[in-house]
Amino acid sequence: xxxxxxxxxxxxxxxxxxxxxxxxxxxxxxxxxxxxxxxxxxxxxxxxxxxxxxxxxxxxxxxxxxxxxxxxxxxxxxxxxxxxxxxxxxxxxxxxxxxxxxxxxxxxxxxxxxxxxxxxxxxxxxxxxxxxxxxxxxxxxxxxxxxxxxxxxxx
Numbered sequence: 001x002x003x004x005x006x007x008x009x010x011x012x013x014x015x016x017x018x019x020x021x022x023x024x025x026x027x028x029x030x031x032x033x034x035x036x037x038x039x040x041x042x043x044x045x046x047x048x049x050x051x052x053x054x055x056x057x058x059x060x061x062x063x064x065x066x067x068x069x070x071x072x073x074x075x076x077x078x079x080x081x082x083x084x085x086x087x088x089x090x091x092x093x094x095x096x097x098x099x100x101x102x103x104x105x106x107x108x109x110x111x112x113x114x115x116x117x118x119x120x121x122x123x124x125x126x127x128x129x130x131x132x133x134x135x136x137x138x139x140x141x142x143x144x145x146x147x148x149x150x151x152x153x154x155x
Contacts, residue, residue: 005023
């Protein structure tokens with residue numbers, strides 16, 4: 001579990017034997033509904049991955065237009081809607097990356113889409129604390145159940 005995806009530095013990848021990233025969009029990379037330019041911390045992080053030779057792809061359940069806009073803004077190949085947790089999008093991402101599943105990290109803010117979907121195919125999965133409480137109604141509803149599957153933190 002990470003508070004922010006940007007905590008996964010190139011050294012973090014190396015320490016775990018990971019070589020690539022599959023990235024969720026909403027509430028993982030940017031807050032849900034955000035339409036401005038990418039935050040500077042995010043662009044610096046993506047540049048650090050690229051400089052370290054760590055390829056990344058965007059895999060989201062967002063609508064096609066939003067996926068295309070953000071894939072272009074971030075300079076990443078992207079697929080959406082990916083129908084996560086179904087395997088199709090994850091398999092597309094794996095083919096794009098060309099790296100064995102066990103050496104690819106899937107980052108996402110939802111247990112029942114990103115984490116379960118990645119785990120079903122043998123990816124290394126990383127739950128990221130959501131950037132915002134905003135989201136689609138069904139996402140907000142499911143978050144009530146997700147808390148039972150997350151590590152407890154000390155107050």
